[in-house]
Amino acid sequence: xxxxxxxxxxxxxxxxxxxxxxxxxxxxxxxxxxxxxxxxxxxxxxxxxxxxxxxxxxxxxxxxxxxxxxxxxxxxxxxxxxxxxxxxxxxxxxxxxxxxxxxxxxxxxxxxxxxxxxxxxxxxxxxxxxxxxxxxxxxxxxxxxxxxxxxxxxxxxxxxxxxxxxxxxxxxxxxxxxxxxxxxxxxxxxxxxxxxxxxxxxxxxxxxxxxxxxxxxxxxxxxxxxxxxxxxxxxxxxxxxxxxxxxxxxxxxxxxxxxxxxxxxxxxxxxxxxxxxxxxxxxxxxxxxxxxxxxxxxxxxxxxxxxxxxxxxxxxxxxxxxxxxxxxxxxxxxxxxxxxxxxxxxxxxxxxxxxxxxxxxxxxxxxxxxxxxxxxxxxxxxxxxxxxxxxxxxxxxxxxxxxxx
Amino acid sequence: xxxxxxxxxxxxxxxxxxxxxxxxxxxxxxxxxxxxxxxxxxxxxxxxxxxxxxxxxxxxxxxxxxxxxxxxxxxxxxxxxxxxxxxxxxxxxxxxxxxxxxxxxxxxxxxxxxxxxxxxxxxxxxxxxxxxxxxxxxxxxxxxxxxxxxxxxxxxxxxxxxxxxxxxxxxxxxxxxxxxxxxxxxxxxxxxxxxxxxxxxxxxxxxxxxxxxxxxxxxxxxxxxxxxxxxxxxxxxxxxxxxxxxxxxxxxxxxxxxxxxxxxxxxxxxxxxxxxxxxxxxxxxxxxxxxxxxxxxxxxxxxxxxxxxxxxxxxxxxxxxxxxxxxxxxxxxxxxxxxxxxxxxxxxxxxxxxxxxxxxxxxxxxxxxxxxxxxxxxxxxxxxxxxxxxxxxxxxxxxxxxxxx
Numbered sequence: 001x002x003x004x005x006x007x008x009x010x011x012x013x014x015x016x017x018x019x020x021x022x023x024x025x026x027x028x029x030x031x032x033x034x035x036x037x038x039x040x041x042x043x044x045x046x047x048x049x050x051x052x053x054x055x056x057x058x059x060x061x062x063x064x065x066x067x068x069x070x071x072x073x074x075x076x077x078x079x080x081x082x083x084x085x086x087x088x089x090x091x092x093x094x095x096x097x098x099x100x101x102x103x104x105x106x107x108x109x110x111x112x113x114x115x116x117x118x119x120x121x122x123x124x125x126x127x128x129x130x131x132x133x134x135x136x137x138x139x140x141x142x143x144x145x146x147x148x149x150x151x152x153x154x155x156x157x158x159x160x161x162x163x164x165x166x167x168x169x170x171x172x173x174x175x176x177x178x179x180x181x182x183x184x185x186x187x188x189x190x191x192x193x194x195x196x197x198x199x200x201x202x203x204x205x206x207x208x209x210x211x212x213x214x215x216x217x218x219x220x221x222x223x224x225x226x227x228x229x230x231x232x233x234x235x236x237x238x239x240x241x242x243x244x245x246x247x248x249x250x251x252x253x254x255x256x257x258x259x260x261x262x263x264x265x266x267x268x269x270x271x272x273x274x275x276x277x278x279x280x281x282x283x284x285x286x287x288x289x290x291x292x293x294x295x296x297x298x299x300x301x302x303x304x305x306x307x308x309x310x311x312x313x314x315x316x317x318x319x320x321x322x323x324x325x326x327x328x329x330x331x332x333x334x335x336x337x338x339x340x341x342x343x344x345x346x347x348x349x350x351x352x353x354x355x356x357x358x359x360x361x362x363x364x365x366x367x368x369x370x371x372x373x374x375x376x377x378x379x380x381x382x383x384x385x386x387x388x389x390x391x392x393x394x395x396x397x398x399x400x401x402x403x404x405x
Numbered sequence: 406x407x408x409x410x411x412x413x414x415x416x417x418x419x420x421x422x423x424x425x426x427x428x429x430x431x432x433x434x435x436x437x438x439x440x441x442x443x444x445x446x447x448x449x450x451x452x453x454x455x456x457x458x459x460x461x462x463x464x465x466x467x468x469x470x471x472x473x474x475x476x477x478x479x480x481x482x483x484x485x486x487x488x489x490x491x492x493x494x495x496x497x498x499x500x501x502x503x504x505x506x507x508x509x510x511x512x513x514x515x516x517x518x519x520x521x522x523x524x525x526x527x528x529x530x531x532x533x534x535x536x537x538x539x540x541x542x543x544x545x546x547x548x549x550x551x552x553x554x555x556x557x558x559x560x561x562x563x564x565x566x567x568x569x570x571x572x573x574x575x576x577x578x579x580x581x582x583x584x585x586x587x588x589x590x591x592x593x594x595x596x597x598x599x600x601x602x603x604x605x606x607x608x609x610x611x612x613x614x615x616x617x618x619x620x621x622x623x624x625x626x627x628x629x630x631x632x633x634x635x636x637x638x639x640x641x642x643x644x645x646x647x648x649x650x651x652x653x654x655x656x657x658x659x660x661x662x663x664x665x666x667x668x669x670x671x672x673x674x675x676x677x678x679x680x681x682x683x684x685x686x687x688x689x690x691x692x693x694x695x696x697x698x699x700x701x702x703x704x705x706x707x708x709x710x711x712x713x714x715x716x717x718x719x720x721x722x723x724x725x726x727x728x729x730x731x732x733x734x735x736x737x738x739x740x741x742x743x744x745x746x747x748x749x750x751x752x753x754x755x756x757x758x759x760x761x762x763x764x765x766x767x768x769x770x771x772x773x774x775x776x777x778x779x780x781x782x783x784x785x786x787x788x789x790x791x792x793x794x795x796x797x798x799x800x801x802x803x804x805x806x807x808x809x810x
Contacts, residue, residue: 040473052465269418
């Protein structure tokens with residue numbers, strides 16, 4: 001790099017790195033490779049026809065909403081729609097507490113801008129969503145990691161840490177079908193966590209991009225709903241939602257449901273980020289949803305993804321060498337694999353790519369290092385046939401590597 | 406605010422404020438008010454039909470580009486299109502040095518994230534674009550202000566400051582038809598500035614959202630083109646462009662043309678901000694532009710805006726009290742007014758709103774305070790008839806206020 005610019009990089013910028021996943025996406029674009037690496041929705045499920053109709057209608061009937069500068073808070077009808085969706089999940093909030101973001105990633109950056117500065121403490125699950133780490137690392141916080149298991153975040157351990165004086169700026173967690181592990185915070189732990197929040201005045205950022213993708217039974221109540229019910233208003237929880245997983249990620253539209261008192265600061269911060277999220281994409285989503293798109297589309301999407309999840313679980317049971325463990329997600333997009341003690345997922349990857357199968361080594365999801373035995377598998381993008389073939393290849397790679405060691 | 410969250414605000418977030426302009430836009434939405442406040446394009450000029458056709462075509466023919474996760478760098482065909490546009494302006498760069506941003510505002514935030522930390526020095530024009538100040542203030546830099554006149558930035562004064570040891574992280578300027586003043590950096594000063602950049606290794610952020618909106622003669626060569634010509638490659642200048650003013654701001658698509666060595670850092674930073682800009686809006690713009698939309702649309706847009714500028718200049722000459730001065734912009738969207746010495750634009754505003762006419766007091770564009778006598782007028786959003794009426798009202802308000810004082 002010419003030193004003209006690099007001399008002047010801020011400390012937070014010097015330590016930025018590119019996402020291992022986004023880099024790998026370029027490798028795995030080769031059609032011969034069966035990729036379980038990206039967190040990609042199935043493109044054949046995109047509701048293209050409905051979105052096309054909505055785009056036409058919006059541009060003809062509401063060109064101003066789509067094309068002119070719009071409010072930073074978001075397109076008002078879409079905010080109302082989101083508020084009514086949240087009400088169905090048990091969180092009754094006015095549309096004024098819903099802000100539209102340019103995908104959940106922007107919401108994460110926005111929260112970093114508001115709450116993080118060098119050395120600030122952020123509590124995260126171990127492992128946690130890579131994009132949150134990437135959004136926040138430029139603000140140079142310290143991450144405190146909390147363990148999770150098949151019922152999600154270990155809330156008892158959090159309680160011990162809080163009792164011992166831990167006071168993070170906030171706790172961040174993916175509450176349903178977590179990225180990367182696929183586990184879901186149990187109802188008992190949700191209740192306990194909301195009590196802890198009240199006891200310790202603990203702010204919680206609840207990221208819930210996958211909640212609508214439930215394949216075994218009902219969707220759990222969001223932490224935001226429990227917090228609101230306990231206090232009569234949303235108080236401790238900021239809830240992040242997105243249309244990326246239920247409609248299409250290329251639209252880049254998500255939302256933030258926030259305590260009322262925090263809304264002005266969120267709006268001020270978003271003004272500086274991008275003035276507002278595209279009016280066109282917001283209006284298209286609103287137009288499509290008010291004509292019932294989600295109600296038609298979601299059952300079909302869940303069915304497709306459930307079949308793929310089952311195909312992957314079946315293939316894993318058939319193909320993984322003894323000593324390998326994996327999660328049993330009830331929804332979402334990911335299965336988390338833990339290899340035998342002496343194996344390393346990152347060193348396994350080149351061999352897997354040689355066998356034309358890709359995954360993400362788990363260490364990238366560990367805020368403070370570790371997780372060398374783990375890897376993440378996405379089951380929504382590949383077809384069931386590809387999943388069966390790909391997992392067989394992966395099983396052979398792992399078995400081969402195990403026999404060499 | 407409940408202290409649960411406000412206790413934890415980062416220092417940069419505490420001092421955030423809302424944009425005076427964005428707040429005023431809500432007041433001036435009342436149809437009776439003739440508003441010269443917002444920097445809004447004329448909505449009747451939006452190329453709605455062409456964008457509708459493009460949206461249909463993109464969603465039918467390239468649903469993946471529009472709807473799936475896409476590259477952080479931007480939609481490749483659009484990057485190539487932008488590179489060819491830049492070449493027409495004299496800057497030959499490969500598409501790999503063009504990154505798509507979610508409007509220019511995001512590019513400003515991105516540069517703040519890369520180059521600013523507390524106490525960092527940023528050199529800006531006085532007055533300067535409010536959105537840049539808003540994007541950067543959360544990073545808590547110090548602003549050094551440089552005067553400008555009818556030929557743009559006072560480059561001789563910059564030379565003196567550099568000679569005296571000024572070493573900012575970068576110099577930020579709007580090089581054509583500046584926001585808020587409407588003035589344009591002269592060719593002589595452009596050449597001198599590029600020499601200074603080479604002599605002092607001065608990084609320059611050239612913001613050029615209005616360059617295509619020239620009404621009197623040709624568009625000046627961007628600083629980026631001069632820098633690239635001098636060094637055989639883009640070295641000192643980062644150039645920011647946008648489709649907001651030439652197509653529609655609601656699409657939220659801009660671009661960054663950057664020195665090659667800086668591209669990886671820009672991409673890493675943008676990953677954390679929003680993963681990527683909406684694929685749908687990028688693909689729509691590409692589809693529309695490759696069918697010649699800009700070539701058809703721009704002459705018409707320039708003609709409409711030129712008429713409005715002339716209407717405002719004529720009305721100002723007829724209606725402003727003696728002692729009032731204003732700029733004569735050769736393009737863009739704004740005229741800058743300086744009132745008589747004893748008048749204050751902010752205190753004048755309530756009286757103006759009572760007369761159903763709105764403007765932005767100039768002080769908001771001063772990074773370090775001042776400018777109480779100045780105000781910004783937008784001439785692109787109101788019709789010529791509204792402009793004539795509105796400026797008459799404004800003239801009466803100013804004259805009335807002057808006689809009271």
